[in-house]
Amino acid sequence: MIHGSPRSPILALPEIFRVTVRQLLGRRRTLLLLLLAALPLLLAVVFRLFDRIDVHRYSNSVFDGVLIAIVLPLTAVLFGTGAFGAELDEGTALYLLAKPLPRWAVVLSKAMAAAALTLLLTVGSILAGALVEVIPAGEAGVRATEAYVGATVVGGLCYVAVFVAVSMFTRRALVIGIGYTLVWEGLLSSMLPGIANLSIRQYALGAGDWFVQLGREPARLPPETAVLLSIVVVVVALALATWRLMRFELSGGTD
Amino acid sequence: MTTAPVVSSPAMDIAGQPPAIELVNAARWYGNVVAVNDITFSLGPGITGLLGPNGAGKTTLLHMLAGFLAPSAGTVRVLGLNPSRDPSVYRRIGLVPERESVYGFLTGFEYVRFNARLQGMRDADAASRAAIERVGLQDAADRAIGTYSKGMRQRAKVAGALVHDPQVLLLDEPFNGMDPRQRLAMMDLLGEMAAAGRTILFSSHILEEVGRIGTEILVMVAGRLAASGDFRAIRALMTDRPHMITIRSSDDRKLATVLITHPAVFAVELQQNALSVRTAHLSAFRRIIAEASQRAGVRLTEVVPADESLESVFDYLVHR
Amino acid sequence: MSAGNRVAASSPAGSIYDLGYRHYEGKRHGRWFAAWSLYVDSLRGIWGFGRPMSAKAAPFILAGLYALPAVIVLAFSSTISKSIATGETNPLDLPNYANYFGGIGTFIVLFLVAQAPEVVCRDQRYLVLPLYFTRAMGRLDYAMARLLSLATALFVVLMVPVIALFIGDILMSADAFKAIGNEWPKALPTIPSNLLIAASMASIALALSSYSPRRAYAAVGLLAYFLLVEFVPLVIYGIGHEAGAKWVDYLPLITPITGLSRANDWFFGTPIPSAFPSSIGADAYILAALAGTLLFTGILMWRYRRMPV
Numbered sequence: 001m002i003h004g005s006p007r008s009p010i011l012a013l014p015e016i017f018r019v020t021v022r023q024l025l026g027r028r029r030t031l032l033l034l035l036l037a038a039l040p041l042l043l044a045v046v047f048r049l050f051d052r053i054d055v056h057r058y059s060n061s062v063f064d065g066v067l068i069a070i071v072l073p074l075t076a077v078l079f080g081t082g083a084f085g086a087e088l089d090e091g092t093a094l095y096l097l098a099k100p101l102p103r104w105a106v107v108l109s110k111a112m113a114a115a116a117l118t119l120l121l122t123v124g125s126i127l128a129g130a131l132v133e134v135i136p137a138g139e140a141g142v143r144a145t146e147a148y149v150g151a152t153v154v155g156g157l158c159y160v161a162v163f164v165a166v167s168m169f170t171r172r173a174l175v176i177g178i179g180y181t182l183v184w185e186g187l188l189s190s191m192l193p194g195i196a197n198l199s200i201r202q203y204a205l206g207a208g209d210w211f212v213q214l215g216r217e218p219a220r221l222p223p224e225t226a227v228l229l230s231i232v233v234v235v236v237a238l239a240l241a242t243w244r245l246m247r248f249e250l251s252g253g254t255d
Numbered sequence: 256m257t258t259a260p261v262v263s264s265p266a267m268d269i270a271g272q273p274p275a276i277e278l279v280n281a282a283r284w285y286g287n288v289v290a291v292n293d294i295t296f297s298l299g300p301g302i303t304g305l306l307g308p309n310g311a312g313k314t315t316l317l318h319m320l321a322g323f324l325a326p327s328a329g330t331v332r333v334l335g336l337n338p339s340r341d342p343s344v345y346r347r348i349g350l351v352p353e354r355e356s357v358y359g360f361l362t363g364f365e366y367v368r369f370n371a372r373l374q375g376m377r378d379a380d381a382a383s384r385a386a387i388e389r390v391g392l393q394d395a396a397d398r399a400i401g402t403y404s405k406g407m408r409q410r411a412k413v414a415g416a417l418v419h420d421p422q423v424l425l426l427d428e429p430f431n432g433m434d435p436r437q438r439l440a441m442m443d444l445l446g447e448m449a450a451a452g453r454t455i456l457f458s459s460h461i462l463e464e465v466g467r468i469g470t471e472i473l474v475m476v477a478g479r480l481a482a483s484g485d486f487r488a489i490r491a492l493m494t495d496r497p498h499m500i501t502i503r504s505s506d507d508r509k510l511a512t513v514l515i516t517h518p519a520v521f522a523v524e525l526q527q528n529a530l531s532v533r534t535a536h537l538s539a540f541r542r543i544i545a546e547a548s549q550r551a552g553v554r555l556t557e558v559v560p561a562d563e564s565l566e567s568v569f570d571y572l573v574h575r
Numbered sequence: 576m577s578a579g580n581r582v583a584a585s586s587p588a589g590s591i592y593d594l595g596y597r598h599y600e601g602k603r604h605g606r607w608f609a610a611w612s613l614y615v616d617s618l619r620g621i622w623g624f625g626r627p628m629s630a631k632a633a634p635f636i637l638a639g640l641y642a643l644p645a646v647i648v649l650a651f652s653s654t655i656s657k658s659i660a661t662g663e664t665n666p667l668d669l670p671n672y673a674n675y676f677g678g679i680g681t682f683i684v685l686f687l688v689a690q691a692p693e694v695v696c697r698d699q700r701y702l703v704l705p706l707y708f709t710r711a712m713g714r715l716d717y718a719m720a721r722l723l724s725l726a727t728a729l730f731v732v733l734m735v736p737v738i739a740l741f742i743g744d745i746l747m748s749a750d751a752f753k754a755i756g757n758e759w760p761k762a763l764p765t766i767p768s769n770l771l772i773a774a775s776m777a778s779i780a781l782a783l784s785s786y787s788p789r790r791a792y793a794a795v796g797l798l799a800y801f802l803l804v805e806f807v808p809l810v811i812y813g814i815g816h817e818a819g820a821k822w823v824d825y826l827p828l829i830t831p832i833t834g835l836s837r838a839n840d841w842f843f844g845t846p847i848p849s850a851f852p853s854s855i856g857a858d859a860y861i862l863a864a865l866a867g868t869l870l871f872t873g874i875l876m877w878r879y880r881r882m883p884v
Contacts, residue, residue, distance in 0.1 A: 011375065012372050012373045012374075012375055015369060015372040015373060016373070019358065019361070019369055022360060022361075023358065023360070028787070028792065029792065032792075032795070032796060032799065036799060036803075039803065039807065043807065043810060043811070046811050046814065046815075047814055050814050050815055050817075050818035050820060051818065052814055052817075052818060054814075057814070061810045061813070062810065065806055065810070066803070066806065066807065066810070070799070070802045070803065070806070074795060074798065074799055077795065078795060081791070086356075086358070090354075090356040091352075091354045091356055092356050092357060092358060094321075094323070094350065094352050094354075095357065095358075095369075095370065095415070096373070097323065098321060098322075098323075098345050098348075098350045099342070099345050099370075099373040099374060100342050100343050100344075100345045100346045100374065100375065101342060101373060102342065103342075174791035174794060174795065175633070175688075175689060175791070175794055178685075178688060178794060178795065178798050179685065179689075182681060182684070182685055182798070182802075183681075183685065186681065248323070249323060249324050249325070
């Protein structure tokens with residue numbers, strides 16, 4: 001009954017990626033996120049309604065204040081904690097683990113699925129808003145768009161990796177993610193500048209600076225540092241998640 | 256209650272290869288609670304039923320064999336490998352867990368193919384179709400699993416577990432939710448696989464399932480292995496409990512008077528139209544009954560062991 | 576057949592035995608008692624009483640963080656009063672009754688995001704609503720009891736810093752009794768103001784949370800609402816105001832925290848900051864807050880009325 005000899009199981013990863021994407025695109029979740037992602041576009045339209053093409057203002061309030069600060073972390077939290085969500089909640093982890101696959105590969109493909117969806121939504125959102133409001137302003141607008149796309153990519157990857165890892169250690173990952181976003185990055189960063197070194201939002205913004213100085217108050221993190229720290233964060237988070245998956249144990253239940 | 260020195264089922268070694276499943280002094284505890292307590296056995300090709308009341312540790316044991324729980328003590332080896340350390344063992348084992356959930360949004364076919372692809376099979380589509388046919392789900396294969404009945408979901412899980420043609424198959428309460436016809440079909444399937452040289456271990460607390468599918472059993476009670484082997488052989492070993500045999504004959508009373516004189520016979524009870532005999536030595540009794548009835552000039556119509564069922568074996572072991 | 580069985584029913588062919596189960600013959604309280612019991616139970620649940628320690632962590636920590644500035648002022652009251660006397664610290668920079676909520680309202684949002692789902696989502700997830708709805712209490716009573724419990728809990732959270740500030744002010748002044756007499760009327764407006772804040776935010780939180788049986792999604796949806804309805808109108812207002820449009824003046828009315836802070840201005844008689852449209856007086860914010868409360872309470876009731884169980 002064997003159909004051909006098995007090839008390398010690493011090629012099975014796209015399958016996990018595909019199934020995870022389908023898992024994550026549940027109805028309500030997607031709807032909520034689409035609404036969120038549409039906001040920059042909406043606001044861009046409002047700006048145009050008032051005959052304003054103001055790259056600086058729009059970037060600061062919408063890209064910075066709405067997208068990077070709110071839409072990006074929320075999207076990443078939902079997709080990141082959802083990546084292993086079903087497996088942890090309902091015990092379907094067996095089907096992934098009882099396979100001749102290295103654990104890091106499982107973590108990687110799931111995280112990539114979550115990251116792909118997150119970036120699709122957020123970058124798409126930026127481009128939509130930018131096309132309406134910012135790019136018509138010319139060179140400055142294009143550079144600003146590049147900057148924020150870069151910031152979103154870096155930030156998105158970090159957030160997703162971290163939230164995937166956290167979701168493997170606690171069932172309250174979602175609330176913790178929210179608390180982190182609001183309290184740590186929101187409140188504290190403005191009060192205590194030292195925190196910039198530990199804030200994903202600052203990594204993202206710092207990375208964006210690579211493209212163009214966006215004229216924010218003292219750029220908290222130089223671009224090189226930001227990107228470096230992001231890489232460290234992603235690697236450490238995924239390593240932790242892998243370690244946790246290797247320690248995954250199924251109790252006997254009620255037998 | 257003595258701790259059971261385990262009688263291993265004959266490990267049918269194929270030319271010096273390690274037994275398919277082997278546990279040596281395996282134990283697993285959580286803090287103060289010991290779920291699996293010092294278990295030793297080895298299994299080869301064929302079907303073995305793992306029997307035990309709820310809470311006996313069957314699922315824990317199966318999870319240890321599947322590598323999801325490392326043993327707190329002792330060793331667990333499947334096909335010579337340590338399943339909790341060595342993911343490559345999964346290429347050759349299939350697991351059908353008890354918990355129902357599967358990815359509800361996938362169709363039956365997609366689910367089986369998911370498993371096939373993750374096993375790295377070259378022709379996942381064809382293998383999946385074959386597996387689906389084996390469990391009889393062809394008609395529903397293109398519907399989402401979320402719409403399946405419980406029995407269908409079980410069959411989907413089994414299909415997913417055997418799509419890569421594993422050497423060892425571990426099933427946890429596989430007949431849950433299946434109607435009698437599906438159960439028979441599944442038993443036939445398992446029987447076929449066993450005949451082809453696969454090692455199959457399934458757990459159940461439904462005695463008639465186990466009794467029907469094969470005679471090799473492992474009985475777990477409160478984390479320990481209470482017995483292993485052919486259940487009839489186990490019955491014969493239960494020497495501290497007299498066997499009971501029901502006899503119908505042309506003259507029960509006369510036969511009774513003859514039988515009671517034999518030292519092998521413990522007690523004799525006359526019932527409505529049968530004779531109930533208790534003997535401690537089944538083999539001895541087998542020899543004397545014919546002779547006794549001849550001496551009494553009585554014709555035997557029926558001689559039936561009254562408590563050789565798996566039920567009574569189980570009952571005895573659980574309540575020891 | 577054992578002798579001495581009490582017989583509940585008997586016929587020549589068989590009997591049913593009375594196993595001694597007792598019937599309840601006492602008083603049965605009605606709807607209000609049921610609603611009251613639910614209210615109390617709900618309130619306890621919000622604070623995590625009757626649940627493991629981990630359930631107490633979130634509410635107490637967040638409430639504590641909200642009260643923190645006031646407690647710090649209280650703790651350092653002697654130092655602060657000295658530095659006011661020397662002119663180092665301007666008393667207007669300190670947290671006071673009027674500006675407290677506006678300054679640190681984020682923690683209220685966090686408290687709600689953490690606890691509001693706890694109140695309404697579990698019953699939906701575990702499908703126990705029929706157990707409630709088929710008793711003396713009806714659907715709307717259930718919703719109301721839950722809402723009142725959350726509002727009460729929120730009111731408590733809001734009042735703790737008021738008490739701390741009150742005590743702090745008294746400690747900072749020379750004459751305690753005179754101070755109490757002076758402080759008292761200044762602190763009084765906090766009660767209606769905090770009642771409004773509690774009612775308004777609790778109704779929003781519960782109405783939105785009730786739409787999802789899964790706590791995590793309710794929490795995210797709630798957070799998204801509070802963050803976005805807070806900032807987006809203000810952004811649009813900013814732009815529109817410059818462009819000279821008049822209709823944008825009404826936008827700040829719908830923001831939860833900012834709107835309620837402006838409503839506070841009415842209670843405390845403080846002037847509205849220049850950043851906000853002068854055409855809209857503080858009383859408009861109060862009306863908006865009340866209207867919002869009614870709206871969301873209505874949504875909550877509607878949700879429970881139509882909830883499929």
